[in-house]
Amino acid sequence: MSRMWNPMLETMDRAELRSLQVDRFREQVRHAYEHSPFYRRKLDAAGIDPDDIRTYEDVREVPTTKKGELREAQGGEPFPYGDLLAASPEEVTEYHQTSGTTGEPVRQADSWGDWEWWGDCWATVLWAQGIRPDDRVFFPFSYNVFVAFWAAHYACERIGAEVVPGGNLSSAQRVRKMREVDVTAFASTPTYALRLAEVAREEGFEPTDFAVDTVVCAGEPGASVPGTKARIEEAWGADVYDHAGATEAGAWGFSCDGESVGLHLNEGQFLIEVLDEDGEPVEPGETGEIVITPLNRTAQPYIRFELRDEIGLRESAAVCDCGRTFRFAEGGVLGRLDDLTKVNGVLLAPTAIEDVVRSYDGVSDEYEVIIDGHEEKPDLDVVTVVAEENPETGVPASEAGDELRKRLKQTTSITCRVDVVAYESLDRPELKADRLDDRRENHV
Missing domain, CATH: 3.30.300.30 (ANL, C-terminal domain)
Known part of the structure; x- marks a missing residue:
């Protein structure tokens, strides 16, 4: 059985991958120009003709998109997505939104095709972290309007793994359910993974006695912070993996079952630029901000979105021992630029x-x-x-x-x-x- 969800994309020659990314980027820009009033105005103002995008250098001529622009674009009609929407309202099947911790939430519209794409992105993450059809995966949250655990839940179903939803339970009830049905994996923030271990002990259980052998973390950078990763692994006696994503972007980064601590950039589904404060690409070994374009999302596309996450690219050009050719962010997300x-x-x-x-x-x-x-x-x-x-x-x-x-x-x-x-x-x-x-x- 392959270690990869999509071996063709995940091991693609770098030159072929770059060519594929540029072609898909051009199509995304064309789609946004033709269907989103917000992006038509933005691209016209910059003098961008989608057909002129032929090389990676051309990509950098396209203006970036800031979060404040998204909020402003959603302030008008048609409600609730405003000028961002690039599909008819009848095509929208999924509603989610950002947390709103840095301002008004951005509302997210996805079509069924977009939702299938979300599932494929998350299946790439979970498969890389060892989730298989014989796993029983616990989700200890009420998902509400936030996208991450909905998408991970759906991806588990695509893989064929059994899903045990733990929303609307207390922490004590959750650890008892995990023990009762012998879950083999659970998805959580790093903070809550440690909290669940603490609650298990309060309930008279030792977490390392559970059947859990995999902990998938998201929402915070802790699982790529060596000290935090080690604490969670020790608490549960399990392998701990990291994931990075955003409502606007998707599941763009993941750790694997290799030996490195950090994140593969999911370059089969995203064009990911890592730029310095002057907007220039950083060299391997340097840090910069992620500017990201989902390459297969249509209802509400994002072109060169400023994610505000900082990562550092691995110095070595050698591929991970897992065999993937995607670039690697050493140490995962180093922090939010808003937090530095x-x-x-x-x-x-x-x-x-x-x-x-x-x-x-x-x-x-x-x-x-x-x-x-x-x-x-x-x-x-x-x-x-x-x-x-x-x-x-x-x-x-x-x-x-x-x-x-x-x-x-x-x-x-x-x-x-x-x-x-x-x-x-x-x-x-x-x-x-x-x-x-x-x-x-x-x-x-």
């Missing part, structure tokens, strides 16, 4: 703090980061990391704080204040966790 911030002149990535905290067993899984101004020196930023004592290791709070402070300084080059508080003092998020609290704008 300067502290006393030093650029701070929240994932760097996460890796340090999760790599040190003197503290528990939960923590938070507070950035504020100094009380006496307004121009000086103060970073405080609040972590919990780990009852399993019993390291005293003072000792844990000193060690964590030292490790944070070595890794981030920032001197942090560290408060180690009693176990279970911090909130336990049920989905995604927002652990960074930047209070500097409100500091007087």
Whole structure:
């Protein structure tokens, strides 16, 4: 049995893949120009004729799309998709929307063909991570209007795996159901994967005794953060895999059963550019922002969408030991560009703090980061990391704080204040966790 869902695409020669991407990109631009009033105006203003797109260099002449433009385009008629829609309303079969954490949600229209494409993208992810027809996969969420777990659920059905939906259950009921029916895999945010392990112990179970051998993570970068990945693997005695996607983009990145920590770029379904702050392509070994175009999505297409995720391309041109020829993002998503911030002149990535905290067993899984101004020196930023004592290791709070402070300084080059508080003092998020609290704008 192949390790790949679509071996032809996933092992395609790089030159042939680039040619295929450019051809599909041109067709996407043509479709958007002909059917979406928003994109017709945008492309006309830039003087872009879809038929002139012949090379990869031509792609970069097409203007990028920002999230604010999407919200503005959906503010008019026809409701609820406005000028973005590139299909008749009768063709739309799926409604989803973004979380709205950075502003008004973007409403997403997909046709049935688009939904089949979503399923194919996610099947590529899950197959690469070992999900097979004999698996029983648990989804511990109510999916609501958010797309990710709906698409993953559908992809499991396409693969032939059995799906056990766990929405509308408490965390305790979920772990009991997982144990009762011997689920072999579950999909979750990294935060909630750790929380479920904690709840299992509270219920008198040891997570490593469950039948779970695969944990598929999405929604946060933690599964490509070595410290967090190791904690989840240790907690469940299972292999932990990462996935990256977005409502506007789709399932664009995935880890595999190879030895590398990071994400394959799903280049068979997306044209993915990694650009510096000047809009120039970065070299292998460098980091940049993803600008992405789904190549097979029609009802509401996105042309060169600025995803605001930062990744670093692997230096080596060698393919992963899994055999895929797609480019590889070392360490997965390094952070949201909206989350990267300067502290006393030093650029701070929240994932760097996460890796340090999760790599040190003197503290528990939960923590938070507070950035504020100094009380006496307004121009000086103060970073405080609040972590919990780990009852399993019993390291005293003072000792844990000193060690964590030292490790944070070595890794981030920032001197942090560290408060180690009693176990279970911090909130336990049920989905995604927002652990960074930047209070500097409100500091007087």
